[in-house]
Amino acid sequence: MEYFLTEQQKLVKDIARKIAEERILPVRAELDEKEEFPWAIVKDMAAADLFRVFIPEQYDGLGEGCFALCLTVEELSRACCGVALTYAADALGSLPILLYGSDKQKQEYLPAIAAGTKLAAFGLTESTAGSDAGGIRMTATLEGDEYVLNGTKQFITSGGEAEIYTVIALTDPTRGARGASAFVIDKGTPGFTFGKKEKKLGIRASATRELVFHNCRIPGENMLGREGAGFIVTMKTLDSSRPGVGALAVGLAQGALEAAVAYAKQREQFGHPVSAIQAVQHMLANMAMELEAARALVYAAARTVDSGAKDFTEEGAMAKVFATDMAMKVTTDAVQVFGGVGYMRDYPVEKMMRDAKINQIYEGTNQVLRNVIALELLKRKALRR
Numbered sequence: 001m002e003y004f005l006t007e008q009q010k011l012v013k014d015i016a017r018k019i020a021e022e023r024i025l026p027v028r029a030e031l032d033e034k035e036e037f038p039w040a041i042v043k044d045m046a047a048a049d050l051f052r053v054f055i056p057e058q059y060d061g062l063g064e065g066c067f068a069l070c071l072t073v074e075e076l077s078r079a080c081c082g083v084a085l086t087y088a089a090d091a092l093g094s095l096p097i098l099l100y101g102s103d104k105q106k107q108e109y110l111p112a113i114a115a116g117t118k119l120a121a122f123g124l125t126e127s128t129a130g131s132d133a134g135g136i137r138m139t140a141t142l143e144g145d146e147y148v149l150n151g152t153k154q155f156i157t158s159g160g161e162a163e164i165y166t167v168i169a170l171t172d173p174t175r176g177a178r179g180a181s182a183f184v185i186d187k188g189t190p191g192f193t194f195g196k197k198e199k200k201l202g203i204r205a206s207a208t209r210e211l212v213f214h215n216c217r218i219p220g221e222n223m224l225g226r227e228g229a230g231f232i233v234t235m236k237t238l239d240s241s242r243p244g245v246g247a248l249a250v251g252l253a254q255g256a257l258e259a260a261v262a263y264a265k266q267r268e269q270f271g272h273p274v275s276a277i278q279a280v281q282h283m284l285a286n287m288a289m290e291l292e293a294a295r296a297l298v299y300a301a302a303r304t305v306d307s308g309a310k311d312f313t314e315e316g317a318m319a320k321v322f323a324t325d326m327a328m329k330v331t332t333d334a335v336q337v338f339g340g341v342g343y344m345r346d347y348p349v350e351k352m353m354r355d356a357k358i359n360q361i362y363e364g365t366n367q368v369l370r371n372v373i374a375l376e377l378l379k380r381k382a383l384r385r
């Protein structure tokens with residue numbers, strides 16, 4: 001399928017593919033096995049200017065936006081979804097600064113993110129607040145011109161590894177969701193430590209960890225946007241980042257499809273390759289069709305984000321849900337095409353199937369996002385298009 005990429009988009013995609021094939025593919029099984037954070041690859045991505053892709057030019061980025069970010073994520077995820085997530089989560093952690101930071105905050109944080117010398121992470125979830133993000137308990141209490149942070153964030157991607165954290169906390173616990181505000185916090189701030197490091201089913205090259213705040217004092221100027229706007233910051237951040245989760249899924253499924261096609265051509269049963277069996281051919285055909293439909297939807301959603309449109313909640317949610325459900329199915333079918341060896345760690349598809357699952361869960365579960373899509377649909381006076 002031709003997506004009419006610009007020369008710059010093609011270049012970014014080619015660079016990401018080169019890093020994926022030369023640096024990620026050879027070590028992905030080892031990173032998964034050892035649950036190791038891919039610092040060496042992060043450094044290569046930084047040297048190749050990949051972290052500049054989604055940062056505006058005035059802050060040392062390439063200003064290529066959400067679509068080029070998705071192309072990059074897709075190429076990285078084709079080799080390893082866990083490594084690709086580190087890149088995508090850096091963009092997620094940067095978005096509150098990009099969307100709501102003052103020029104001073106942007107000057108302070110974005111050039112280091114663009115250079116890839118500092119990774120960013122986003123902290124919303126707590127043990128009491130997952131789908132119901134309004135249930136957060138972490139507090140930010142104003143004392144003089146400082147905020148004092150107390151609470152624990154759970155399941156934070158790149159927790160402990162990132163240097164820059166954008167976090168949502170209650171500045172007025174009596175007002176519920178309307179009493180939440182967004183902050184940017186540096187690793188190393190006294191009172192900010194890291195708790196439990198999770199051991200996961202998949203994406204094991206990605207770090208997932210608790211952020212623990214105990215009487216952590218930060219300057220008042222670390223607030224992003226205005227007081228009480230924490231959930232607006234959250235919603236806009238997630239709306240902008242969800243096409244990126246769709247891209248993680250598309251890349252993952254692409255890798256699984258390619259592996260399944262290659263194996264089906266080579267594995268012989270009944271005196272011929274299993275690719276000659278129509279039942280297998282139809283599985284491959286369905287995988288390819290559903291993958292391409294998801295890719296088109298993810299690209300369209302990303303281009304909508306870049307268009308300057310005010311509201312793309314529905315587009316982002318549709319792309320995320322459709323692509324991640326597709327990737328779960330395609331990776332499961334890839335294991336099926338491989339037969340018994342597909343279940344073994346000697347081949348890459350069992351890892352892909354394990355990696356796929358999380359994409360249906362984070363950044364809004366696919367059930368919650370179906371609620372969101374339905375809500376958008378039902379509140380309209382007339383159907384669009």
Ligand SMILES: Cc1cc2nc3c(=O)[nH]c(=O)nc-3n(C[C@H](O)[C@H](O)[C@H](O)COP(=O)(O)OP(=O)(O)OC[C@H]3O[C@@H](n4cnc5c(N)ncnc54)[C@H](O)[C@@H]3O)c2cc1C
Pocket residue numbers: 089122123124125129130131132154155156157158200208358361362363364365366367368371
């Ligand atoms: C590996 C990993 C990385 C993560 N990274 C981050 C991160 O970087 N930053 C961050 O802030 N968070 C992160 N998260 C948290 C993630 O976003 C949440 O786990 C997710 O939003 C779901 O919340 P929960 O786990 O509490 O599930 P729950 O909300 O407890 O949901 C349990 C079940 O109930 C369903 N459900 C709940 N409410 C509804 C509803 N209203 N309608 C329909 N179904 C519903 C859910 O779909 C799910 O099936 C991460 C999680 C994981 C596992």
